[in-house]
Amino acid sequence: MIKSIVDRLLEAGTPFRIVGGAGALSSVKDRPPAVPAAYVYLAVENSAPNERATGPVVQRMSGDISVVIVTENLSGSDDWAAADEIENLKAFVRERLIGFVVTGGDCDPLEHVSGELQQAVAGMIWFEDTFATARYLEEQP
Numbered sequence: 001m002i003k004s005i006v007d008r009l010l011e012a013g014t015p016f017r018i019v020g021g022a023g024a025l026s027s028v029k030d031r032p033p034a035v036p037a038a039y040v041y042l043a044v045e046n047s048a049p050n051e052r053a054t055g056p057v058v059q060r061m062s063g064d065i066s067v068v069i070v071t072e073n074l075s076g077s078d079d080w081a082a083a084d085e086i087e088n089l090k091a092f093v094r095e096r097l098i099g100f101v102v103t104g105g106d107c108d109p110l111e112h113v114s115g116e117l118q119q120a121v122a123g124m125i126w127f128e129d130t131f132a133t134a135r136y137l138e139e140q141p
Helices: 002-009 022-026 079-097
Strands: 018-020 037-047 058-072 111-121 124-138
Touching: 002 018, 002 037, 002 058, 002 079, 018 022, 022 037, 058 079, 079 111, 079 124
Parallel strands: 018 037
Antiparallel strands: 037 058, 058 124, 111 124
């Protein structure tokens, strides 16, 4: 699932120099090795109660997928340059992912849930967008 989102963000015309998963994000200390960068991971999974009164269990499982976008102010003097760039990167991610159907799991199309500034320090801006999808889990005999 995550791999198909990473691949989608790396398609021709991508503004990102790096797109990786949770493992790549875990190795970042202060800044990614190149920017702009995006890191994609499955943040939360929630399952609803069983939908059947009798027979095998069927549950709707929703999942939140986070995309952390990282960029920096390369101009050194214009603080608005990084703000403009993060807006462009957010727009690119949202355009590529809203309605996208991930591979591997018969999931609903992605929907945007929220976005939040994670930090802005030392010229680096970290922004996290959250997207949701869902699928059904069925008891296997």
